[in-house]
Amino acid sequence: MIKIKYGLFALGISSLVLAACGDSDSPDIGVDSFTHVHGLSYGADAPYDLYMSTHHGLTKNDEERNWEWVGEPEERHDLMGFAISNEGTMISSGHPNAQSDLENPLGLMISEDDGETWDPIALHGEVDFHLLEVNANDPSIIYGIDSHQEGLFKSTDGGYNWDRVEASGFPDSGSIASIVSDPGDPESLLAGTEHGILQSNDGGETWEEKDNTRVMYSATGAGEAGHIVGYVVDHETAVLAKSDDFGETWESLHLSLEEDVGTHVAVHPSEEGVYAVGTFHESLYETRDGGETWELLAEEGVPWGQGN
Numbered sequence: 001m002i003k004i005k006y007g008l009f010a011l012g013i014s015s016l017v018l019a020a021c022g023d024s025d026s027p028d029i030g031v032d033s034f035t036h037v038h039g040l041s042y043g044a045d046a047p048y049d050l051y052m053s054t055h056h057g058l059t060k061n062d063e064e065r066n067w068e069w070v071g072e073p074e075e076r077h078d079l080m081g082f083a084i085s086n087e088g089t090m091i092s093s094g095h096p097n098a099q100s101d102l103e104n105p106l107g108l109m110i111s112e113d114d115g116e117t118w119d120p121i122a123l124h125g126e127v128d129f130h131l132l133e134v135n136a137n138d139p140s141i142i143y144g145i146d147s148h149q150e151g152l153f154k155s156t157d158g159g160y161n162w163d164r165v166e167a168s169g170f171p172d173s174g175s176i177a178s179i180v181s182d183p184g185d186p187e188s189l190l191a192g193t194e195h196g197i198l199q200s201n202d203g204g205e206t207w208e209e210k211d212n213t214r215v216m217y218s219a220t221g222a223g224e225a226g227h228i229v230g231y232v233v234d235h236e237t238a239v240l241a242k243s244d245d246f247g248e249t250w251e252s253l254h255l256s257l258e259e260d261v262g263t264h265v266a267v268h269p270s271e272e273g274v275y276a277v278g279t280f281h282e283s284l285y286e287t288r289d290g291g292e293t294w295e296l297l298a299e300e301g302v303p304w305g306q307g308n
Contacts, residue, residue, distance in 0.1 A: 092111075227242070
């Protein structure tokens with residue numbers, strides 16, 4: 001494992017990936033606090049609300065910085081691997097709310113009403129995808145990493161049918177922090193692991209080392225081919241960064257969290273330079289100027305302005 005000088009990384013990737021997995025019992029009203037950020041994404045259509053999946057369900061943060069829980073209590077599941085496709089479909093996995101009659105684990109679920117209701121469409125009661133990667137420009141291609149079977153899965157029809165990928169050279173799921181596909185080529189993948197960044201050019205069938213000097217704790221693709229944004233750590237620095245050549249080179253976005261780590265990244269679908277980052281310690285940051293300045297939206301599970 002790469003030795004990092006920042007204290008948090010002694011937790012290891014498995015702690016980041018496996019934390020807060022279990023049955024969910026949601027609060028009734030309001031977003032006074034939340035536990036465990038499991039996913040982060042801007043909505044696909046104006047006004048581009050910022051959605052965050054947590055241990056107790058889905059939250060929405062609108063343009064006026066208002067926070068609310070999405071859906072009735074029985075729909076507020078422990079949503080793992082949350083993502084929103086460029087067509088607006090919400091995709092997730094995880095564990096059902098205690099008030100729900102859905103099976104545990106949830107398999108692959110979708111929501112077509114902005115998270116108000118969720119429908120399992122595949123692997124219900126079988127698979128818990130802690131990581132889901134929906135290609136930024138081709139939402140029919142989805143990759144999932146299951147926490148229990150420790151395997152890589154792939155769907156080519158938007159999540160309705162899945163195949164287990166042989167994934168030669170791919171480590172077990174406990175050592176994987178992130179997976180991202182090239183917006184211009186859904187068969188090209190990067191995975192952030194405790195030993196560095198791995199790459200596959202054949203849809204995950206075979207993997208090889210790309211960069212053993214960095215750990216990529218989170219990553220998301222958006223826009224042009226090769227464009228990704230991720231929280232990247234090397235021997236000297238830990239910072240949110242963007243790459244326009246699919247991880248060959250990185251440019252800092254000036255968010256460095258020495259006692260925390262950016263576990264989820266969202267890229268605004270229409271406004272250039274707007275990014276949000278959710279962290280392991282349940283904080284939320286956003287920039288609207290390409291990283292020159294950052295606003296704290298929530299701190300250690302409490303929305304800003306509500307008790308802090």
